Amino acid sequence: MPNYSQIRVNGKRLWDSLMRMAEVGKTAGGGCNRQALTHEDKIGRDLFCEWCKSAGCEVRTDKVGNIFARRPGFIAERSPILFGSHLDTQPTGGKFDGVYGVLAGLEVIRTLNDAELGTLGPIEVVSWTNEEGSRFSPAMAGSGAWSGKISLDDILDQKDLHGISFQDELDRIGYSGAAPARAFPVRAALEVHIEQGPILEKEDVQIGVVTGVQGMRWYDIKIIGISAHAGTTPMSGRNDAVITLSKVISGFTEELFQFGEAARATFSSLRSEPLSRNTVQSVASASLDIRHPNDEELDRMEKILRLRLNEFSKLNGTKSSLTRLSKTESTMFSEFCLSAIKKATESLGYKQREMISGAVHDSVYVSRSCPAAMIFVPCLRGVSHNESESALPGDLTAGCNVLLQTILRLDRQFQ
Ligand SMILES: [Zn+2]
Known part of the structure; x- marks a missing residue:
């Protein structure tokens, strides 16, 4: 019997992947401009899909451009555990907002591959389309359509400032997929994200257990x-x-x-x-x-x-x-997910605290369809939506380890 509790992610590989993705849409000020459905978004998506396929995942895209990469489990008919965030950025965005959650998810899969460990049910990493909403309104379009909270037709009809439609851009970059943009049964959904606020850094706490969103x-x-x-x-x-x-x-x-x-x-x-x-x-x-x-x-x-x-x-x-x-409306996250996050963090020996998110995230919509919760890690001076956005490799690794250990717990737990 392999010892699941001893397994840790490869922090250097996670950091290298983040820095490689940050090259896509790199700005002069050291940040990223990878707005939804632009050429840069396409290049970033291509890179992510290539990495997922190399990790042995089955990749599929839905009609709003959400990308799902599945690592099969031993029990095929079980609902997957879903985890991820978004790859799009603000026009003067940073290297970590969103992209960290997606690439931490990929790192979990790579880690399990290295250790040759399987999970009972399938696990899936997701990249939601247009979380930022800076080019096309509304924000969190991909997760909103998936959860049925925003009409898919309304999203596809949206135009940017130049009158170019969401649907046309999705077709142009080749990410208008065949899968329906609709929620499927999910055992639990997790999103790891930089805090985008100053609390964790100020209190010298590595892990924020996000119980809800304002x-x-x-x-x-x-x-x-x-x-x-x-x-x-x-x-x-x-x-x-x-x-x-x-x-x-x-x-x-x-x-x-x-x-x-x-x-x-x-x-x-x-x-x-x-x-x-x-x-x-x-x-x-x-x-x-x-x-x-x-x-x-x-x-x-x-x-x-x-x-x-x-x-x-x-x-x-x-x-x-x-x-x-x-x-x-405000969101309270699932106790099923939160208790697994807390236990995982404790077993890893990281300092943790509960917190409420001041920013809205894809998990708000996702939580309307399945049990969901978020994990925060500190970012430098709490700065985000800014080219100088920064986070420490050690904190990013810690958040990724919590994600991994939470997934392993939820996978083996009865709901
Ligand atoms: Zn974000």
């Missing part, structure tokens, strides 16, 4: 006041839209503490009219992004925002409107 809501705020002469209108007699907006921003931000450490509110795209410095502004608008791991708290945040908008508008003699543009 819910997120987007709003447009508009304040309507009355334009007036900047010199002749007394301060007390103004209906200044900018003043109302600034009070709402500072008032709401100050009240956030009551929602705990996990609450987030980000105001952006501030604008005002008319474009004149000696006129009291009649229109002020802003965008707002709020996040929290609990949907009820998000409801409460929205309620307070509306109250403050009405209150400050009344005080200032302005009118206000709040438009909700989108609502992404």
